[in-house]
Amino acid sequence: MTERKELRGGVNVVRRHGDVVHRPASAASPTIHRLLRHIRAQGFDGAPQPLGFDADGAETLTFLHGEVHEALPPELRTLELLDSAATLLRRYHDAGATFATAPGDRWWLPARSPVEVVCHGDVAPYNCVVRDGLAVGLIDFDAAHPGPRLWDVAYAVYRFAPLHAPGNPDGYGGPMEQGRRAARFCRVYGIPADTRLLDAVADRLRALVDLMHDQAEQGHEAFRSHIEDGHADLYEADIRYLDVNRDTLLGAFDDE
Incomplete structure (x- = not known):
């Protein structure tokens, strides 16, 4: 069964389906996707990999496993x-x-x-x-x-x-x-x-x-x-x- 989670950030509502993240897209999303592909080609693996857009127009990216904290504990x-x-x-x-x-x-x-x-x-x-x-x-x-x-x-x-x-x-x-x-x-x-x-x-x-x-x-x-x-x-x-x-x-x- 595919894991589905809703992750609420400071501005956007982000949804995770397994290892794919769905986020509201913006006019800047295509440019940012090109940037993410570029830095990955340069050997930087510390950012999500863009996968494109889903049927609802949300951008899709790979999920980075680990912890994310609002502030450092x-x-x-x-x-x-x-x-x-x-x-x-x-x-x-x-x-x-x-x-x-x-x-x-x-x-x-x-x-x-x-x-x-x-x-x-x-x-x-x-x-x-x-x-x-x-x-x-x-x-x-x-x-x-x-x-x-x-x-x-x-x-x-x-x-x-x-x-x-x-x-x-x-x-x-x-x-x-x-x-x-x-x-x-x-x-x-x-x-x-x-x-x-x-x-x-x-x-x-x-x-x-x-x-x-x-x-x-x-x-x-x-x-x-x-x-x-x-x-x-x-x-x-x-x-x-x-x-x-x-x-x-x-x-x-x-x-x-």
């Missing part, structure tokens, strides 16, 4: 998990750096300059597949778009260090520990942790808040619900936290 707040997430993101970026865009390509989010890679756009525990305590796969490429490496790294650091204020329920650790973890993520990935990282994290969160309000105004129910639940307020509080603790975080960068 205490047992996964390890340096090994942190290092593996940084390594996974670097491997994905390197595999996608040779992706050739075409005139007909569609992305949900606009390209950002300088274009260095195709950003995943939402690297976080809830889009990261974990096996045996290590990050082994990325899922949900809906927010993929061309942009700088730092744009992706900044959001991943925000989520995995994490650079959250004490009031954020997904946060843990103080600014010194968070700063050291952020610097370690960057070192493993291969870029410096400095003022540019903190600026990019704040800019990335501001862009997220703007996107949430824009989508809510256009009638997107999930984003409206997220705003009502206080998600945008949490991001605003985290931006203020980064500003207040900037010197401490920068000092921690030098300690790592």
Whole structure:
């Protein structure tokens, strides 16, 4: 008998039939499928393989076995998990750096300059597949778009260090520990942790808040619900936290 499960994410309802995932398609889906085929051809196996579209128009992809967490539980707040997430993101970026865009390509989010890679756009525990305590796969490429490496790294650091204020329920650790973890993520990935990282994290969160309000105004129910639940307020509080603790975080960068 084929296993069927309904998996509710932050925005989409995703259904799994055995080892095939059915997700709502978008105008960007054909471009994203081409990207996924490209990175697989480059040897990156940490992403779903696109299979096409079902009779209802939903996109179909292979299922990546492992655990996916909304936020990292205490047992996964390890340096090994942190290092593996940084390594996974670097491997994905390197595999996608040779992706050739075409005139007909569609992305949900606009390209950002300088274009260095195709950003995943939402690297976080809830889009990261974990096996045996290590990050082994990325899922949900809906927010993929061309942009700088730092744009992706900044959001991943925000989520995995994490650079959250004490009031954020997904946060843990103080600014010194968070700063050291952020610097370690960057070192493993291969870029410096400095003022540019903190600026990019704040800019990335501001862009997220703007996107949430824009989508809510256009009638997107999930984003409206997220705003009502206080998600945008949490991001605003985290931006203020980064500003207040900037010197401490920068000092921690030098300690790592």
